[in-house]
Amino acid sequence: MKIINWIDARFPLTPFIKHELTEYKTPANLNYWWNFGSLAGFILMLQIITGLFLAMHYKADTNMAFDSVEYIMREVNFGWLIRYLHSTGAAAFFAILYIHILRGLYYGSYRKPREMLWWSGIALLFLVMGAAFMGYLLPWGQMSFWGAQVITNLFGVIPFIGDDLVLLLRGDFAVGDATLTRFFALHYLIPFLIVGLVVIHLVTLHWVKSTNPSGHSLQRESDAVPFHPYYTVKDLFGLMVFLLVFLSFVFFSPGSFIEADNYIPANPLQTPAHIVPEWYFLPFYAILRAIPNLELGVVAMVASILILAFMPYLDRSRIPGGGTNRPIYRLMFLAFLIDIVVLTYVGKKPPEGMLVPIGQVATLVYFGFFAAMPFVSKWEERWLLSKSVPGPVQENLDKPITLGKR
Ligand code: HEM
Structure with missing residues (x-):
């Protein structure tokens, strides 16, 4: 044209x-x-x-x-x-x-x-x-x-x-x-x-x-x-x-x-x-309320998002493909998803009765996912390699994941 x-x-x-x-x-x-x-x-x-x-x-x-x-x-x-x-x-x-x-x-x-x-x-x-x-x-x-x-x-x-x-x-x-x-x-x-x-x-x-x-x-x-x-x-x-x-x-x-x-x-x-906040803020709201001290609650709420930024360093596994090739991580991820649903439910309801300890446990599980990551990922990698996973996994471990030549 x-x-x-x-x-x-x-x-x-x-x-x-x-x-x-x-x-x-x-x-x-x-x-x-x-x-x-x-x-x-x-x-x-x-x-x-x-x-x-x-x-x-x-x-x-x-x-x-x-x-x-x-x-x-x-x-x-x-x-x-x-x-x-x-x-x-x-x-x-x-x-x-x-x-x-x-x-x-x-x-x-x-x-x-x-x-x-x-x-x-x-x-x-x-x-x-x-x-x-x-x-x-x-x-x-x-x-x-x-x-x-x-x-x-x-x-x-x-x-x-x-x-x-x-x-x-x-x-x-x-x-x-x-x-x-x-x-x-x-x-x-x-x-x-x-x-x-x-x-x-x-x-x-x-x-x-x-x-x-x-x-x-x-x-x-x-x-x-x-x-x-x-x-x-x-x-x-x-x-x-x-x-x-x-x-x-x-x-x-x-x-x-x-x-x-x-x-x-x-x-x-x-x-x-x-x-109540809108549904998309509920998990964070539940984390805020899970901690009896307001200052610490706010810190936990902000940390619950910021902690995502550390994932590149918390996850020490070199097995490619994340959940596709990592059975233990798959289970952890599933637990994390369920935990988010629980936090959303707790955030929606008034903080009464059993919902208070449930919210606190769910908050612990949320941060536990990230805290356990370095140990579980290293251990899982060693376990998978000891089971001698097919060649490509081992061959790719130290290669950066790129798409051909730039
Ligand atoms: C306004 C918000 C956002 C827009 C419009 C956006 C857009 C996109 C698009 C178009 C892609 C390529 C297609 C795809 O891989 O799905 C992409 C990839 C990606 N985005 Fe986002 N994104 C947004 C927010 C985010 C957030 C909040 C995160 C994480 C905290 C994120 C992390 C990533 C990553 C890691 C990839 C690469 C995925 C891969 O190659 O496996 N993005 N984004």
């Missing part, structure tokens, strides 16, 4: 698309768990676009915020759809991200040389959490208000600067109009920071290349396929299946992801009987 030739003479458009997309070499054996990265990218775009249209009608003012959301629902053309896509999209974003992270954990995607890729992902997770927390205040319902009250309070435990930090976050001595306007400004800003970080995430990915379910080095030309059409089609198929599930919620059960109390306008004089 003439126009493309004109651009190519001035800007490397076609070479870039060929190198990074159409002809980009990808392992031939990626399974469906590798779809979740592109799904995360899709939902990020959806959140930005629907958010933009919501912002055209939303009023960041405590006297008008709640009503402006109702106005969007009732009066704006397709306002209900835009809002439900955005609120359900937030929940879907976390579901996708958690699967994306768990896939990485299971297959050992954090291992050398992918440490920086893994860390850029953790930074992304923190940013997405920040954006979701700030967005939740905007409808100015009861749960918005009291959730922000509880979470901003937590920053008060930081030594020396805690009180000043809470004041800075709230913009006032209590959650109020100043908090709402600054949360709105930041909620609008953070997604663009996320986009920037996703670009870094993908540049890092294309430098170190994807790993694969077997974890073996893919050195032969036949081990890799061009991204297009193989993975463009597979990603599109994944997107269709995802949309089927996602749109079923948007059209038939959009209230599933909005707390009933949030249909009541915020009232600073009336605390709801039970303040």
